[in-house]
Amino acid sequence: MKTKVPSKWLLYLSALAILALPSLSVAQESHIGKWTGHADSGKQLYRRFCIGCHGPRGDGQGENAPYVTPQPRNFVAATFKCRSTVTGMLPTDEDLYNSITRVFNTTNMPSWEPLTEQQRADLVAYIKTFSERWKTEKPGTPIEVPAETPVTLESINHGKELFQKLECWKCHGPEGRGDGPSASTLTDSNDQPIRPYNFSEGTRFKCGTTNHDLYKIFITGLDGTPMPSFADVIKPNEAWDLVHYLRTLQVSRKGPENDILKAHGGAAKAADKSGK
Amino acid sequence: MRSKHVFMAGVAVLAASAMAIAAPSGGTISGRVTYTGTPAKQKPIDMSKEPSCAKQYTTPPVSETVVTGEGNSLHNVVVYISAGAPDGASAPVQTVTFAQKGCRYIPHVAVLQVNQELKVVNDDQTSHNIHPLAKLNREWNKSQPPGSPAITEKFEKEEFIPVKCNIHPWMHGTFAVLKTTHYAVTADNGGFTLPNLPPGKYTITAWHESYGTQTQDVTITGSETKSVDFVFKAKAY
Numbered sequence: 001m002k003t004k005v006p007s008k009w010l011l012y013l014s015a016l017a018i019l020a021l022p023s024l025s026v027a028q029e030s031h032i033g034k035w036t037g038h039a040d041s042g043k044q045l046y047r048r049f050c051i052g053c054h055g056p057r058g059d060g061q062g063e064n065a066p067y068v069t070p071q072p073r074n075f076v077a078a079t080f081k082c083r084s085t086v087t088g089m090l091p092t093d094e095d096l097y098n099s100i101t102r103v104f105n106t107t108n109m110p111s112w113e114p115l116t117e118q119q120r121a122d123l124v125a126y127i128k129t130f131s132e133r134w135k136t137e138k139p140g141t142p143i144e145v146p147a148e149t150p151v152t153l154e155s156i157n158h159g160k161e162l163f164q165k166l167e168c169w170k171c172h173g174p175e176g177r178g179d180g181p182s183a184s185t186l187t188d189s190n191d192q193p194i195r196p197y198n199f200s201e202g203t204r205f206k207c208g209t210t211n212h213d214l215y216k217i218f219i220t221g222l223d224g225t226p227m228p229s230f231a232d233v234i235k236p237n238e239a240w241d242l243v244h245y246l247r248t249l250q251v252s253r254k255g256p257e258n259d260i261l262k263a264h265g266g267a268a269k270a271a272d273k274s275g276k
Numbered sequence: 277m278r279s280k281h282v283f284m285a286g287v288a289v290l291a292a293s294a295m296a297i298a299a300p301s302g303g304t305i306s307g308r309v310t311y312t313g314t315p316a317k318q319k320p321i322d323m324s325k326e327p328s329c330a331k332q333y334t335t336p337p338v339s340e341t342v343v344t345g346e347g348n349s350l351h352n353v354v355v356y357i358s359a360g361a362p363d364g365a366s367a368p369v370q371t372v373t374f375a376q377k378g379c380r381y382i383p384h385v386a387v388l389q390v391n392q393e394l395k396v397v398n399d400d401q402t403s404h405n406i407h408p409l410a411k412l413n414r415e416w417n418k419s420q421p422p423g424s425p426a427i428t429e430k431f432e433k434e435e436f437i438p439v440k441c442n443i444h445p446w447m448h449g450t451f452a453v454l455k456t457t458h459y460a461v462t463a464d465n466g467g468f469t470l471p472n473l474p475p476g477k478y479t480i481t482a483w484h485e486s487y488g489t490q491t492q493d494v495t496i497t498g499s500e501t502k503s504v505d506f507v508f509k510a511k512a513y
Contacts, residue, residue, distance in 0.1 A: 079415050088416030166421050167403035170443050181325045185445040189409055221417050226442030228405035228419040232427065 030093040030124035035117050037093075042126025045119055053108065058130030068108045071192060078131035079189065081222040082207035087229035089140025090133060096124045098208075105204040143231065145215055149240040151256040153264050159245025160270040162238060166230060171196040176249030189224045196226075199249035214243050303496035306469040307503050309355065309462045309482055310348045313510035316486075318342065321379075321446045328401040329379035329444075339446065340384045341486045342510070349466025350508055352385045353484045354436075354452045356459035357470065358491065360478035363455040367391035367430070374449075376404045376420070381439070381449035385485070387461055388453050390434060396420065396427040408439045408451055417442075436483060450485055482506040 028039035046054075053072040055062035060074035073080070082099050083091040091099075100120050103111040112120060128134040149155060163169060171186065173179040176199030188194040197205065207217050219239060221229030234242065247257035248268055261268060318338035323330035330336075343351040367389055375382045377399040388394055396406050398420045406427060407417040413431040420427060431437065431453040441447035452459075460468035470480070473496050483489045487508040494502050 077411075086416075087418060088414035166419065167443070170403065182443045182445070186442055189415060221419075223415060223417060226405070226407070226417070228407065228417040228442075230419045233419055233421055233424050 028125055028129050030097070030121050030128065032093050032097045032117070032121045032124065035121040037118070037121030037123070037125035039122070039125040039129050041119075042122035042124070045115070045123050046126050049112070049115075050123070058127070070107055070188070070194065071190060072108075074190075075127050075130035077224075078133040079224040081224060083140070083220050083223065084142035084216055085140025085220060086143065086231065087221040087223055090137055092139045092142060093121075093124050093128075096127060097121060100124065102208065103204070105202070105206050107206065143216065143219055144236075145212060145219075146236045146240075148211060148243075149237055151244050151260060153260055155241045155244045156248055156257060156261060156268050157245075157270060158238070159241035159243070160268040162234065162242045163245055164270055166233065166242075171226065172199065176200060176246070186226045188226070194225055199246060200251055203250050203253040211240075211243050211247070214246060215239055218242065301472060301499055303473045303475065303499055304469060304471045304501040305473060305478070305480060305494055305496070305504055306467070306501055307505040309350045309353045309466045309468065309484075309506045309508070311344065311350045311487070311508045311510045312348070314512050315342045315344055315510040316512055323379055323444075323446070326379055326402055326444060332378040337378070337380060339448075340380075341448070342484075343384070345464060345466060347465060349462070349464070350484060350487075351463050351466065353462040353466070353468075353482050353506070353508075354385060354387055354454075354459060355462065355468045355470070355480060355482045355506070356387075356454050357456045357473075358479050358481040360476050361456055361458055361473070364389050364457040367393070368457075371395045371428075373397060374451075375399055376406075376441070376447070379404075379441075379444050379447060381447060383449075383461070385450045385452055385461055387459055388431060388451055389457065390453060390455050391430050391432060394429050394431070394451070396429070398422060398424065403443060404441045404447070405443055406439065407442055408437045410435060410437045413437060413453070436485075438485075452483065480504055482508075484508055486511070 030037035051062055052064045053062040053068055054060055054075065055065065058075035060072040062072060065072050078090060080091045083095050085091055097120055100112045100123055169180050170182045171180045173183065178196045178198030180196065183196050186194050186196060203209065205213060205217060207213055207222065218230045219234070220231065221227055244257050245268060247253065247255055248261050318341065320336035320338050323336065345351055371393045372386055372388050373395045374386045375397050379400060398404055401422050403419060403421040405417060405419050409415060412433045412435045418427055431451065433453065434455045435453050437451040437453065439449045439451055458470045458473065460470060462468055475496050475498060477493065477495045479491055479493055481489055481491045490506050490508065492504050494504055496502060
């Protein structure tokens, strides 16, 4: 047939295109410490472990999604709660790796620590292929967290002052029970109802368990939720005071903050200067 | 009503609109935005949970999802050139101020050009969080307690971004981020004017937060004024 020549060219061109593909996927990597994750390997793992909730397209619309609250993360939107980066910025590879490794407290997301470090790094690489944002934007640089200041009664009391001044209680409630005046009206960015964290209920947060994690939570904000960033309104050292006070709201938690408070009568006093 | 035209000679050359240089005054598109039917009744806002704001009003303010005026005019409609004119070359130096006052947004609809500086100020005695629910731009969320410095931000992509305060759920507004330098926001009698248009074929878009968008094509040949009106169908709910 006369069309043989053009079809040959077509074959040649498509062969070229296929050859060019691997060079594109090289960019789909993750770097966590000494581990380099690869999206190709991550895809296999994703299809085995993640697809049920997060869906084949990564949009959080997996088979199980209708039965899951809060909704599975939508990787296409690329908005993430747990980050070390400034509000609005993409998380680092390490942030995503930590999210896969950690248990997301009060959600259906389990810990994937049983997977090897390499496998989790591969998953991070694959998750980043769902959104164009990873091609056009760089992840933010992690915020600087200064060394923790000593846990003292003064620090706790000053933290309480901040809790009142910054009006954390509007959502989290005067005693951190998640029952503030605005609590009942809160919605996330998908218009789904969302509850503010109830400090009295446990010791874990969605984004971690340590004081360092707690510091990051209110400085970076939890993007996609009503929890804003306080980076511009809290001084770095004052932020530790707020961390220390917030720990005392976790009344059943064993730690230096509650020990110190107990030794001093059991209640933090914001207006320390007004005398006793 | 606001309108402006930042004229950049360099861009005009690049955009091959040599006519614009010869006739910087150009043509004008003007008209009115009105509605037919009965708009939903705006409900009084219950600010009792925020006494510092509630006490600023003798009668409770009403929501602003549909604001109307005399002669069935529709306010807070962004009328802009969505096709035909070259995009603004660089962000204008003026800053757009977006104030939180009495637990409301002023203006309710803030128009920004791509990469134009936005300044968010808190005039209230209460904390607000500014949360633009962007889809194309970055979605950020910042706390702004009373007395804190202004927040400056900018948006890189054209988008109508709903903005809200999660603490005060009645606070809703829009950041209208546009590529064009030709735009107006309707007020008073619903009128708008887009001046200084070089000859060409333009698409005019009118956007309203509750009633959606409408477009019309207009051709400007000289320094004439073309009249274009938009009529939105009001929804009663």
